[in-house]
Amino acid sequence: xxxxxxxNYLKAIFxxxxxxxxxVSTNSIAKKLNTKASSVTDMLRKLTSKSLVNHEKYKGVxxxxxxxxxxxxxxxxxxxxxTFLVDKLHFNWDxxxxxxxxxxxxxxxxxxxxxxxxxxxxxxxxxxxxxPDEFGKFPTSNSTPLSNLKEGDKGIVMGVSQDNSTFxxxxxxxxxxxxxxxxxxxxxxFDSSVEILINNKESHISLEVARNILVKQx
Amino acid sequence: xxxxxxxNYLKAIFxxxxxxxxxVSTNSIAKKLNTKASSVTDMLRKLTSKSLVNHEKYKGVxxxxxxxxxxxxxxxxxxxxxTFLVDKLHFNWDxxxxxxxxxxxxxxxxxxxxxxxxxxxxxxxxxxxxxPDEFGKFPTSNSTPLSNLKEGDKGIVMGVSQDNSTFxxxxxxxxxxxxxxxxxxxxxxFDSSVEILINNKESHISLEVARNILVKQx
DNA sequence: CAAATAATTTAGTCTTGCCTAAAAATAAAT
DNA sequence: ATTTATTTTTAGGCAAGACTAAATTATTTG
Ligand SMILES: [Mn+2]
Ligand SMILES: [Mn+2]
Ligand SMILES: [Mn+2]
Ligand SMILES: [Mn+2]
Numbered sequence: 088x089x090x091x092x093x094x095n096y097l098k099a100i101f102x103x104x105x106x107x108x109x110x111v112s113t114n115s116i117a118k119k120l121n122t123k124a125s126s127v128t129d130m131l132r133k134l135t136s137k138s139l140v141n142h143e144k145y146k147g148v149x150x151x152x153x154x155x156x157x158x159x160x161x162x163x164x165x166x167x168x169x170t171f172l173v174d175k176l177h178f179n180w181d182x183x184x185x186x187x188x189x190x191x192x193x194x195x196x197x198x199x200x201x202x203x204x205x206x207x208x209x210x211x212x213x214x215x216x217x218x219p220d221e222f223g224k225f226p227t228s229n230s231t232p233l234s235n236l237k238e239g240d241k242g243i244v245m246g247v248s249q250d251n252s253t254f255x256x257x258x259x260x261x262x263x264x265x266x267x268x269x270x271x272x273x274x275x276x277f278d279s280s281v282e283i284l285i286n287n288k289e290s291h292i293s294l295e296v297a298r299n300i301l302v303k304q305x
Numbered sequence: 306x307x308x309x310x311x312x313n314y315l316k317a318i319f320x321x322x323x324x325x326x327x328x329v330s331t332n333s334i335a336k337k338l339n340t341k342a343s344s345v346t347d348m349l350r351k352l353t354s355k356s357l358v359n360h361e362k363y364k365g366v367x368x369x370x371x372x373x374x375x376x377x378x379x380x381x382x383x384x385x386x387x388t389f390l391v392d393k394l395h396f397n398w399d400x401x402x403x404x405x406x407x408x409x410x411x412x413x414x415x416x417x418x419x420x421x422x423x424x425x426x427x428x429x430x431x432x433x434x435x436x437p438d439e440f441g442k443f444p445t446s447n448s449t450p451l452s453n454l455k456e457g458d459k460g461i462v463m464g465v466s467q468d469n470s471t472f473x474x475x476x477x478x479x480x481x482x483x484x485x486x487x488x489x490x491x492x493x494x495f496d497s498s499v500e501i502l503i504n505n506k507e508s509h510i511s512l513e514v515a516r517n518i519l520v521k522q523x
Numbered sequence: 524c525a526a527a528t529a530a531t532t533t534a535g536t537c538t539t540g541c542c543t544a545a546a547a548a549t550a551a552a553t
Numbered sequence: 554a555t556t557t558a559t560t561t562t563t564a565g566g567c568a569a570g571a572c573t574a575a576a577t578t579a580t581t582t583g
Pocket of ligand 3: 468
């Protein structure tokens with residue numbers, strides 16, 4: 088039975104290898120988990136001995152098939168619980184991440200299966216992140232960052248690539264939520280910031296924000 | 306923030322002091338938590354330093370007001386989660402205890418409040434155990450062990466005083482579930498075992514079983 | 524009441540997961 | 554190609570929580 092610490096390391100390595108190159112660095116893991124590089128090295132030795140990662144000294148680390156399967160299952164649980172909290176308990180989308188960080192470690196296959204069913208086998212969580220199925224397969228979403236659209240383009244909000252609470256609260260304020268239609272009114276050349284229209288409401292967002300909003304172009 | 310271990314000790318001490326005398330013994334805690342007496346002594350020192358228990362060497366232990374409040378809240382969470390698992394996810398009542406043992410340690414006041422609401426503020430869990438409210442107040446249930454009834458008496462099943470899975474599965478087999486009506490047909494003098502009728506189905510149960518079924522006499 | 528038994532506490536270890544400081548390896552810069 | 558800076562690993566420790574064995578205190582029993 089995997090400890091909570093081991094599960095968090097697997098999840099961190101998984102998400103880091105998604106967003107970048109195959110071999111994840113010790114430092115990047117330490118940063119993601121708010122820990123020290125030396126602690127990471129310690130843990131990598133343990134993960135290696137459990138055949139969950141391949142680690143060559145000084146060369147970074149990658150998940151084994153077994154490690155990837157386990158990591159995916161934790162992501163699945165995290166996103167199912169977030170969906171439960173928002174859809175059933177009516178949490179706001181900026182409040183669920185920390186609670187889901189705890190719930191994802193509950194060990195019961197039956198619980199996951201029944202929860203999934205109870206929620207109607209959702210494909211995406213409240214932030215638009217894909218929920219892998221019981222075999223670890225992720226649904227695909229043909230969405231692109233809002234920052235890729237041109238002036239005059241329209242897009243439907245499909246998700247966000249940050250679950251930071253301040254970011255999400257800001258989106259709430261300017262009416263950005265999943266399913267809403269965004270019109271790109273203007274792109275300011277100077278700093279690539281974007282003027283948008285949602286529900287007849289104009290807003291001005293930075294490039295950084297636009298990069299973290301995922302839309303399906305219409 | 307309390308560790309899982311601390312919470313489990315508090316809960317154990319709470320339940321032991323409910324069912325017996327005020328001062329709980331080291332050995333009884335060790336037995337309940339499947340650990341060794343020496344480990345219990347270690348932990349009692351820690352709990353004492355946190356003002357969660359009063360412990361006089363060799364004289365047993367009791368919860369402080371603070372300790373009792375925290376223990377009650379864990380019981381509350383355990384029973385709310387059991388209710389969720391049975392009512393919403395359709396677990397059987399013999400399958401929920403171990404999962405609830407994990408879920409009870411999730412830390413989020415908002416989660417508890419919203420879960421309670423989502424479940425319709427239940428007063429009793431799937432085993433008939435009372436669920437304390439947010440202030441720690443337990444609802445009262447005027448139920449009595451089935452073993453207290455006389456021949457010819459009738460009673461409605463209000464709960465059980467065991468969440469052991471084999472015991473609950475046995476009850477399933479003879480149609481004993483919350484709300485069902487039991488008629489006491491005969492009490493065998495020799496061993497005080499009981500012949501009962503439920504849903505026109507006759508069963509013969511031991512005194513030990515009868516003691517663990519709680520009914521409201523009709 | 525003394526002797527035997529049972530319960531509890533203490534002493535000394537172990538594992539997990541984390542830390543700091545120092546050493547070693549790799550990457551970047553002159 | 555050295556020197557410098559960065560990254561990673563090692564060495565040594567700490568706290569929580571558990572264990573075994575031994576010592577101490579309480580309780581029974583003859
Ligand atoms: Mn999240
Ligand atoms: Mn999410
Ligand atoms: Mn239970
Ligand atoms: Mn229960």
